[in-house]
Amino acid sequence: MQDRNHLSHVKLTHKAKVITNGLLDIPMLQLLDETGKPTKDSELPKIDQELAQKILESMHYTRLLDERMIGAQRQGRISFYLASRGEEAATVASAVALDANDMIMSQYREQGALVFRGYTTQQFMNQMFSNQEDPNKGRQMPIHYGDKALNFMTISSPLGTQIPQASGYAYGQKMAGKDAITICYFGEGAASEGDFHAGLNMAAVLNCPCIFFCRNNGYAISTPAEEQFAGDGIASRGIGYGVNTIRVDGNDVLAVYAATQIAREMALEKKCPVLIEAMTYRLSAHSTSDDPTGYRSKEEEQQWAKKDPITRFEAWMQTKGWLDEKAIEAFKDKTRADILNALKVAEKVPVCPIEDIIEDVYDTPPWHLQKQLDELKAHINKYPEHYPKTANRDKKGAN
Amino acid sequence: MQDRNHLSHVKLTHKAKVITNGLLDIPMLQLLDETGKPTKDSELPKIDQELAQKILESMHYTRLLDERMIGAQRQGRISFYLASRGEEAATVASAVALDANDMIMSQYREQGALVFRGYTTQQFMNQMFSNQEDPNKGRQMPIHYGDKALNFMTISSPLGTQIPQASGYAYGQKMAGKDAITICYFGEGAASEGDFHAGLNMAAVLNCPCIFFCRNNGYAISTPAEEQFAGDGIASRGIGYGVNTIRVDGNDVLAVYAATQIAREMALEKKCPVLIEAMTYRLSAHSTSDDPTGYRSKEEEQQWAKKDPITRFEAWMQTKGWLDEKAIEAFKDKTRADILNALKVAEKVPVCPIEDIIEDVYDTPPWHLQKQLDELKAHINKYPEHYPKTANRDKKGAN
């Protein structure tokens, strides 16, 4: 039996001194300053024009999608939307550093990562219109994407739950000998959940190759960060768990990319978790159900709008001679048109047929669900006009 | 509206550097070395002979109680016991620094604090025999003490639950303008629960005057600390929450006393939480249901037995000329006799009468509980020989 001593690493002191706040200053990695100039001595990650272009397009695409869908929600075409304006660098550039085999477990504001992975406009629309083409079968509110082919785990609303799950997923990847890691995104608000604590601690103890990527965007709905925690953000907690930690400027594409690359390499090679805290700001409302004028000033928003990640990255691309403004405008126009098109297609696709209501609760529907479906179908047949979405359809869903 | 900036305190860096383990070395306060000599330059807390004597007696009493009750459990007189051998300094000396009005919310291994507060031998016994004299009415397994008069919250088995509760209790004390704080004890194992995270973070954000006292005794049942966390113990987590933190040698009466005094003063004056991590070792089995030979070596136990907190404190008292060995022996003899006496008394006191079975579920029993009691009583009357503890008794409980 191994002799253990949980004291062996501890140094002694003989003066009572309370460790008060501020002991630890965790600096923030910034590679491009707010004007897009590389910061002094900074070593930029390797990136070619093509990749830079793809990153920029992904960010623009994300923002255009957000704008259009906020509009669609206002028009009553979809029930809900949640934008990521201001956080596009954090979500896109982190995804850039990943391998396609890495699993993404996101919170809900990481559409940028999904865009970069190649989720199509039509897929976005099918999900948001809960139609039968959505691979999640229209079962979730808009923005709860999920796609097995892209290794993007279906999003779940309860906050923080994906954090210990990511640890488990990563452990499974390690055990299966996969050359892949898991990245887990969450907000600084979700990091208050008990599941955060469990997930990070377990990942540290059980050596799970996982990146915990916190978007600290200053707010959880109306609750400002200072009412969420009193410590030095989320990064300082990493230290508590013995988890390798980096804090990064979340509005700096290159810094996010570099940090995530380092984290991925470390996670994969050392089979360990890495925590990244990306400092950013939620420029949009929390969601279409929210109105931020109730809890923050326009001035504050404007302060942050100046740090816009897209503008900053464009400025840098400009210095590299890589920015083709015309091409960007063309891309944006095409994207707008594509989105509108796909939207129009998606809103005409019917929802799943009624048989689907009992599917996927279990691998196969047990007797009681079958019975409930039979009763339901008989009822719908009796009152077809009251259930227009599902009445009088063949199994394929054609009305 | 206040303008907020969750970045304003953050310094910049331009070199990607992962903060890896070991950044933070939280030293351990020790005032007496293992032989009982004051460590170099150490400033001892004020303590007179009378108080020292009371502390020593409380520690001895605790250990004798533990020994006797382990015996009683082996004899089948009680169902369960849980000893604190080796941790008496941590639990007694921390209680010494408190005011009688401070609320104690303990885990279960803090009988030392209760002894110091003045819980009587008969009270201990009544609880452990679940008899009707127990103020908890015999409703809980042995060692789940609770006493309103002594401001000692009734113990609950689910681990970690008392941690956010302590934050709430302390907040209530502050709001009621009380000159009192709450101390919350827990093990390093319980600190893995999500409730720990919630409790410390909330206390920090909501400025709760509360001491979080972690007994890091190296084990959670069979699970060694290194399978519990990968960071620098529990203390390093305090930093993450922005909670003032002290690590202390839990086997050093004077260091625990000093640290808790400082913590109490800080909590009360600044209305803030303080985390104390007391490094100690569970010399006993986890409980009478446990056998540590299955997971640790005798050698390891012997290593730690050498750090015995009672021996160390006696050695220091000796140097002060305060140790009266004869008096101590007399105290121990008397204590043993008292315990045996009280035990014999307690085991003859009946359990609460059957009417009690529905009490305290609500403030007054609702109709359905009254009905269930009536049916139960009728049933017991029909088969009195099968329910000997409750049949044929008057309401007072006399058989």
Place this chain on the structure above:
Amino acid sequence: MAKMNLLQAINSALISMMEQNERVMVFGEDVGHFGGVFRATSNLQQKFGKARCFNTPLTEQGIIGFANGLAAQGSVPVAEIQFGDYIFPAFDQIVNETAKWRYRSGGQFSCGTLTIRTPYGGGIAGGHYHSQSPEAFFAHIPGMKIVIPRNPYQAKGLLISSIKDDNPVLFMEPKRLYRAAVGEVPETDYELPLGKADTVKEGSDITLLAWGAQVEIVEKAAALAEEQGISCEIIDLQSILPWDAETVINSVYKTGRLLINHEAPLTGGFASEIAATVQQECFLYLEAPIARVCGLDTPYPLAHEKEYMPDHLKTFEAIKRTMDY
């Protein structure tokens, strides 16, 4: 009297209680300055200060843990869980702590002053994470009280009673009625009794039992039935735990038939407890099996919400089946 919607009635109850008793504190996610995502706590922080109405960090287990301690200390916490769907991280604090605190301490300590408020229920295109009706989970916890209002008048009176009651109360608010239900509400204080059902309408052929937002569904079904000459007695249970078995049983003695409607899935829903009790107590009076019109045994669907709902048509059909048995 003033015209209020359900949210305003709740807000009015909270203001009354905070004015009357300085130990009353209101907290939860976003309840502070912002007034809660549904605005039930509007202006409370402005009126009573940040110490008595405050945002918490985003942790339901922490909110209830904190509230339990605060209640045990003698304060009067009114904790909000933002959605009923998110109450589960606090389940341990509720089952093992809130509900057992008084019992385990022999009555020395308790969480009796605690009230937990949470919106629940579907019909708002919320899918399975913004539509659940979790009352049955809590109905199996001795020590809890569970209260559900169906309109603004009840909401204010029952919430005041819940806060004053010396037992922990889970107060569940039918969120699809938050703004839809409007009615006259006294501006002054009043209490409605906990543990009592409300007979909404008398009738002789069948008893229809529901609570919260489903009461209006059974009312609609009853209207259809009445057209066919079926006389329905409608009972709003109001309190799920302890529940008013006496009123229900007496009604069934009279009508000989019972239908229970709830939105939560059928299996293990609270209708099962009512049916089990009533078949026991009214065995010789029942002229047909007790009918349960409930949600399906699936997560709450999004696209098929309308089909999933135990709506007035399903209820009407079940009434007819029960009459024709």
Place this chain on the structure above:
Amino acid sequence: MAKMNLLQAINSALISMMEQNERVMVFGEDVGHFGGVFRATSNLQQKFGKARCFNTPLTEQGIIGFANGLAAQGSVPVAEIQFGDYIFPAFDQIVNETAKWRYRSGGQFSCGTLTIRTPYGGGIAGGHYHSQSPEAFFAHIPGMKIVIPRNPYQAKGLLISSIKDDNPVLFMEPKRLYRAAVGEVPETDYELPLGKADTVKEGSDITLLAWGAQVEIVEKAAALAEEQGISCEIIDLQSILPWDAETVINSVYKTGRLLINHEAPLTGGFASEIAATVQQECFLYLEAPIARVCGLDTPYPLAHEKEYMPDHLKTFEAIKRTMDY
């Protein structure tokens, strides 16, 4: 065949599964080197290594969260919760995650490979934190399966089936039988079907239904009843969700009477679902109300454990009352 107690049967099932499928992993508090506080996982770490059988930090929500992720990844986690009383911190991960994972992803992902093992039940002087029978809480969660064995033979066969089943299963072990129940168990693999009840004894006057450790209680009661000429049919439900209504209903068609016994509190216990369903399906066959012999609606008492228990005498009396109705 070998003589095994219930713990050994579980251990044997785990060994078989770990041998057969290297993706099977066993973890929880103290399950590693020590083999668990009840020793159900003895020697697994020694046999299969620390990567496949390991201690976790002390966090039930973490254990199930981790297990959910591991299952979604395609591994086969068998997670232990040390006591059923401590499963509640994981309630959110179970209700909102485990059970809804497949559904919400349209079948793209699932936690189907997950099995959660936990000891439950009283009769061991454990008081309210070491005696609870929480099955009814989980029975209200579409997407879960719940299985409870009553003896070593069942335990091994049902556990193997649970691990192989492509749905998340909560496997509840009656801890007072861990060492008390001893029987012949095949050393090789075998499966027993999930969702099926086991008719322990045929009879004609009344159907007695129970599960887990309570089956032997109703057997004792049946023996007393038989002395008085009452012929009892005894059914062990085995699976709580989905439950085998058909077997129960067919039995009640025959006997015309039903008694359900469980240890959990009466209100909202799973007996209520069974009673509600059976009164519906067997209305014209029932000769007496369905009887429920259950725990009281209180926390599980310590000093009054004997009085609280739905024991053979209470069951016997209820049989007589049902016969005499």
